[in-house]
Every structure is written in C-alpha cells, then in structure tokens.
Amino acid sequence: MESRVQGPRMDALYEVVWVPIVDPNIEYTDAMDIQFEDMKKTMPWYLVYHPSNIDRVLKKFIGDRWHFRRKPIVVVLDPQGRELNPNAIHMMWVWGSTAFPFTTAREEALWRMETWRLELLVSDMDPTIFNWARDGKYIFLYGGDDIEWIRKFTSNARAMATVARIPLEMTYVGKSKNTENVKSAIATINVEKLSYCWQDTTLIWFFWTRIESMLFSKIQVEQTNDEDPIMPQIKKLLSYDADGSWALLCKGSEILTTGHGFTMLRTVADFDLWKEHAPTMGFDFSFKEYHDKLHVPAADHFEPN
Numbered sequence: 450m451e452s453r454v455q456g457p458r459m460d461a462l463y464e465v466v467w468v469p470i471v472d473p474n475i476e477y478t479d480a481m482d483i484q485f486e487d488m489k490k491t492m493p494w495y496l497v498y499h500p501s502n503i504d505r506v507l508k509k510f511i512g513d514r515w516h517f518r519r520k521p522i523v524v525v526l527d528p529q530g531r532e533l534n535p536n537a538i539h540m541m542w543v544w545g546s547t548a549f550p551f552t553t554a555r556e557e558a559l560w561r562m563e564t565w566r567l568e569l570l571v572s573d574m575d576p577t578i579f580n581w582a583r584d585g586k587y588i589f590l591y592g593g594d595d596i597e598w599i600r601k602f603t604s605n606a607r608a609m610a611t612v613a614r615i616p617l618e619m620t621y622v623g624k625s626k627n628t629e630n631v632k633s634a635i636a637t638i639n640v641e642k643l644s645y646c647w648q649d650t651t652l653i654w655f656f657w658t659r660i661e662s663m664l665f666s667k668i669q670v671e672q673t674n675d676e677d678p679i680m681p682q683i684k685k686l687l688s689y690d691a692d693g694s695w696a697l698l699c700k701g702s703e704i705l706t707t708g709h710g711f712t713m714l715r716t717v718a719d720f721d722l723w724k725e726h727a728p729t730m731g732f733d734f735s736f737k738e739y740h741d742k743l744h745v746p747a748a749d750h751f752e753p754n
Contacts, residue, residue: 462549467496470517473505525551539669542662545572557670565679567702572659574652577645581618585701589619591644591713593694594630596637598710602696603643605717612720613732621646625657625690660686682707698736705737712743 469485471477477500489496497503511517515524515535523541525534537551544559563569567582570590581588589606593599603619610617621638623631628650638646647653663683685707689695694710708716716723716739723739730738 463551465494465523467492467494468503468511469497469500470503470508470511471500472519473508477501523551536669539662539666542659543572543666553670556666560667560670560679563679565682565704567699567704569663569679570660570697570704571656574655575620575647578618578620582699582702584616586616586618588699589617589644589696590622590699591619591694591696592622592624592690593710594624594627594634595694595710596634598694598714599634599638599643600641602694602710602714602717605714605720609717609720613724613727615732619644622656623647623650623653625661625687628654657690660690700733705733706740708740708743709745711745712740715743716740 485500515522521538522536523538524532525537527533533550533552540548540551540556540559548555548559567588571578578588591602606617606619621644631650631653635646635648638644660683664687667680667683689709692709695708696710696713697707698705716736719739723735727735
C-alpha cells in the first residue's frame with residue numbers, strides 16, 4: 450500500500466488516519482509504548498496521538514461495527530462521514546491507489562476487468578520480471594523452502610530450455626511463512642546461481658500478502674462462484690504454498706499452468722518423454738498436457754534420476 454508521501458498523486462484526493470487500538474484485556478507495557486513511538490516516527494499519515502486516547506466504548510464500537518479483532522482494517526468514509534467500505538485494505542494491497550475511491554462498487558469493477566495473468570501476481574514490484582514478460586520469454590515463478598527440490602527443479606528446467614531452445618527465466622518467490630528457511634534458501638540460490646530471486650524478504654512478504662488479499666477481497670465482494678476463473682487459481686496457489694514446493698509457468702504475461710512441486714519437477718525432468726510432441730503440438734500445449742495429466746502422490750515426492 451503506498452504512503453501519502455511516496456504514492457501516486459491520486460492520493461491527494463484522500464487522507465489516511467491511523468487509529469492505534471490496543472487490546473483492552475492486555476496490559477500496556479513500557480516496551481509496547483516504545484514500539485508504538487517507533488512506529489509513529491515512520492508513519493506518513495495522520496494518527497491518533499496515543500492509544501490511551503481511544504476510549505473503551507469506541508474500541509467496542511469499532512469491533513462490533515467493523516469486526517475489528519487483531520488484523521488491520523481500513524474503513525472508508527466519504528467527506529460527509531458516511532461509510533463507503535467496511536474494509537478496503539485488501540483492495541489497497543492488490544491495486545494500491547488505482548482502487549480509489551475504495552468503494553465496494555469499485556472493488557467489484559476492478560475484479561470484472563481482471564484476468565489471471567503475470568501482472569496481477571507481481572504487480573509493479575519487480576521491473577526485471579516485467580521486462581521478461583514484455584520480451585515474451587517463458588518465466589517460472591517458483592516457491593517453497595526445500596533446497597534439494599529447488600536444486601533439482603532449476604537444473605532440470607534449465608536443461609529442458611536448452612534442448613527445447615526456448616528463452617527461459619526463473620524467479621524464486623519464497624513462502625508466506627518460515628522466513629528463516631526462506632532466507633537460507635535465498636543464500637543458497639545466490640551462491641550456487643540457481644536462478645534469479647528477490648534479495649529482500651519484504652518483497653516476498655508483499656507478494657504473499659497480496660495473494661492472500663486477493664482471496665479475502667474476492668470473498669468480501671462475493672465473487673466466489675463456479676464461473677469465476679481467478680478464484681480457483683488463487684486458492685490453488687495458497688494451497689501449494691502451504692503444502693511445500695510449487696511452480697507456475699508463464700509465456701510473457703500469459704500463465705500457462707500452475708503445479709505442485711512434484712508434478713512440475715517431473716514435467717521438466719521428463720522432457721525427453723514428451724518433447725517429440727512439441728514440434729507439432731507446440732511447446733506450450735505439450736508441457737501443459739503432460740503436466741496436467743500427472744497426479745500428486747499422497748506422500749512421497751518425485752526423485753528424478
């Protein structure tokens with residue numbers, strides 16, 4: 450979410466007020482006060498001067514009215530103080546200031562214009578990936594923290610690209626949790642030059658926060674029916690992240706297929722078994738057809754030769 454200081458000029462049309470609410474059942478300690486003061490120094494928006502200024506009755510009202518518990522929410526009010534959106538934080542994570550005026554109607558309209566594409570996933574957080582997409586390259590986004598899987602997947606994918614003579618790039622996007630494991634994986638990827646990856650774990654956190662926000666945004670505007678092509682893909686990506694390793698293959702902006710670590714590793718490792726179909730059926734179709742016919746085993750992961 451952009452700050453008012455650094456965001457696009459559209460942010461001049463709105464103001465943000467931070468209401469720092471502390472759980473009334475928790476004792477407010479000196480350590481918490483130091484943390485609050487540190488946060489306040491970095492806050493570019495307006496804010497209530499201190500948590501003690503917020504009355505218990507107001508805390509209860511905010512909890513009852515807008516279902517605030519622990520996670521941040523952004524309630525949108527018009528110039529007359531009328532409520533426009535009970536929680537716009539998810540659409541802000543996904544679209545930033547483009548989502549102005551942050552109404553539910555705007556959220557619904559943005560989703561109607563969206564398609565399942567690379568730009569939706571990575572936003573404008575990485576110009577390198579955008580340049581690859583613009584050049585029409587094949588791109589693997591992959592995640593997990595199993596370094597042995599990462600080694601096998603990247604080496605087999607690179608070998609496949611060489612034989613198939615396709616321009617392929619790979620980007621490691623980590624996991625939504627287990628930050629220390631992700632840091633270790635990034636270090637290994639860098640030392641062994643396995644692929645491109647985000648060096649700053651804040652980018653990885655932002656990537657997964659946006660994916661989760663897409664899910665919550667869809668639920669909030671009730672765009673979860675069977676005809677929605679995006680929601681199943683969001684759920685699939687979050688499921689793979691929770692389960693372990695995964696990869697997603699794009700050609701330019703187009704997402705060809707997303708798969709569990711087992712099926713994706715086996716597809717790139719088994720290229721010799723399906724490459725004969727690629728010249729006539731095309732690499733894209735052949736890869737997707739072979740991959741989508743594979744089944745994830747109940748427990749064991751594939752171990753290629």
